[in-house]
Amino acid sequence: MSSRDDILGRVRARLNRTPENAVTGRAAIEAALAMKAQGPRPAMPSQKSALVERLVEKSLGFSSTVERIGTYNDAPAAVARYLAGLDLPLRAVVWPQLAHLDWSGAGLTVEARGAVDRDPVGITGCFCAIAETGTLMLCGGPESPASVSLLPETHIALVPASRIVAGMEEGFALARAELGQLPRAINFVSGPSRTGDIEQTIVLGAHGPYRVHLVVVEND
């Protein structure tokens, strides 16, 4: 007997599974999947502007930094200013879906591709952002490689204000509605990578980025 049949067989025996109650059980499962019931949720503001405020506040709590700009056209200059301010290289990899912005006009050298080990800066957009916890929801794909938010020491994310939602639930609902099926990787990112393994001392930049900078685009 295969291990699958052995394990499932023993679980079935312990649950007193019969062909009859399997039918009602499966119906209950399909009903639960169709209903997608939500659990209790913390109260969230309904106004867009209040959601933006909350996202900013929570992101700061996760050791991210935030700048708010007017339109996408202001983004390259904002990114260049941020990098120059920290004496970081003005060289970055960027999600292909953001390649059209005028990065070189702001003095930046960007390449639109997945990141490799020594890329110092990664610039991403986000699928949406979650106000409840100050979290970026990044969906991987050919135009939005996961490595860009992972390998470089600095991660800069452009966050359109119109894509700031209350909770993870809204993020998943958007993914279902807009993408049909889930992408291979959804990565929720809340601030830079950290560890507290040695004597519970929090250190940023364990394996992923040392710094995460959010550029909130108010009028996208």
Added chain:
Amino acid sequence: MKLRAHRFKQNALEALANPVLQASMKKAKGKFVDKRAIAIKEIDDFEATREAAKEIRNRVIENLDLWLEKFEQAAAARGAHVLWAKDGAEICRLVVDIGRKHGVKKAVKSKSMLSEEAGLNLALEAAGIQPVETDLGEYILQINDNEPPSHIIAPVVHKSLDEVADLFQKTHHTPRKTDIPQLTREAREVLRQHFLSAEMGISGGNFLIAETGSVALVTNEGNGRMVTTLPRVHVVITGIEKVIPTLEDLATLMRLLPRSATGQSISNYVSVLTGTKAEGESDGPEHLYFILVDNGRAEVVGSEFQDMLRCIRCGACMNHCPVYQTIGGQAYGWVYPGPMGSVLTPLYTGLENAIDLPHAATLCNQCGVVCPVKIPLPDLLRKLREKQVERHLRPWFERLAFRLWAWVASRPALYGLGTRFAVRYLKWLADGKGSIPRLGLAPEWTRGRNFPTPEGRTFRELYAQRGRA
């Protein structure tokens, strides 16, 4: 991991006598506890959220076979291979086979307690595949000759900075440093090379989502993202009980897991991974395997211990346990320490192999109060104690003592005489002081505490006196 739970008493005594461990445990004590207390206040209705989480987990376990079929179907539809393992040996065999099939020389690992259950690292090494633990804590343990973890969230909570500094100097052949950010940076540099060169990534899974056939992975370091983004093969090893129905359920559970574990409102990284690399994608594995593991779990389904299968491995019970706080996790002698481990170890490895664990608790119910999915841990511990008695697993002297006690207690005259004698003996032993520093007949009781002096007369004597008045 080798089972050493039968040596619990000896392990605990050694832990109490180990000054480095005692200092580390004292330092850690309360940190997670305080942060959790603050973080749960952000949830408007924490109790309702706990109740909802309990229901989500129960819903799955009550129809576990059907949910597993559903998950398997959804995962396969996205190109994943779903394999099943009865025990640790089968986990090892499956992973080694996958490694050989794909020509793997090196496997980077994100923390997986199931792989500890299986002793996977030794099996991989024996098969010529180099396993590299990438969670900083797990890495420190691996370079210390595969030392077992002492906590499921903070594996090296028992270790001092000096010990880590020595280990890094010895292993990396670098000048000794005791600056924690510098040590972390050193590990980052070493591990980065492994991430980039490994052909296979091995991870656990915090949850499996039946609706989508996905695995949800929660980490703070980002090593979970590394092992699931860079290598061309990804193997997920989880227990069969880890299934949850929907993405909405994941959202609910994610309000509880990080808050209960580290006191964060969310962990830095939560990944929901589904299927393999898509057409045109520059990263992600080409091959994805799920290994769904029994290793004792199936037998708990439908039993009086079924509530334990709700566990989401947050570690809150051990963080709040006065016994764990004093002896650390390694004394428990297997993968899972603290109250949850004292239930899981006997259930998964056999009651007779972990005879003292159900007794390694004061039943103060701190663990029950903080458990995010409301597992009645003290009740389960008590049931395990009952089982031990029913199966005559307790030591002969204990059984004899209880038989003697029962014989005396069912003879009121003898009982009265005995207690009168005992109370006077204890008073004499106290010699006018408020407590007894050392009990002659049971010195273990007074090793870490004093015994309070009885007031002088037994309840029955006082009752008789009042009755006359």
